Amino acid sequence: MKQDVCRYLAAEILSSYDKAMSLLNGIALSVALSAVTAPLNPGRDNFAYTNCNHYRKMLAPRAEYVEARHGEEVPPEDGFNWRKYGQKLILGAKYPREYFQCVCRHCDATKMVQQMETEPLTFEVTYGESHSCGQENKNQNEELLVAVGTQVGRAAGKLSECYIPEMVTPNNSYKTKYPSDITYDTILQLFSDQPSYIHL
């Protein structure tokens, strides 16, 4: 009976992870889609001419499109600490472009923020040099946590598909008898089917 309880709890926990991760994946997908569908800046802003310029550190074309915080025309936090070092009204643009550097001394990280003319609550954020101050590592660790969570969530999804329907009665209460073929090996197998962030 203890084993049945463990199986049930495992399925419950993993199912909850699946729901949460599905929400996160949905957000990530919408961001990715906006990056694909948003118009690119024409002309000089494609940065194709970025070479042999020692004075000017040109920004790499790594642009992201972010939504403003609810009700505010202010770009959301991206997890880094920035110092604004310039602002320029770009020809033909309704809003000025803002220039930021990482607050850490000796860190070359830069970014530009341009408020979209057609969508005032959307900001085009173009990142330049990557962080050399450790903030990037912190962010990478957070990304890894999300990736691990996604792997857990996907495994949980499979687990739920396979076993949860058999455990639910027509009035949505759980049966006290659980499928006999679910084992810890089954759960481990589901994990190992996912892209490898967790090594079992």
Next chain:
DNA sequence: AGCCTTTGACCAGCG
């Protein structure tokens, strides 16, 4: 005192 934002000046690339 130190850090930040603001803003005009400066510099370099392009046509």
Next chain:
DNA sequence: TCGCTGGTCAAAGGC
């Protein structure tokens, strides 16, 4: 060569 433009610098002021 010159004017336009975008990116950066740096002084000034505020917190």
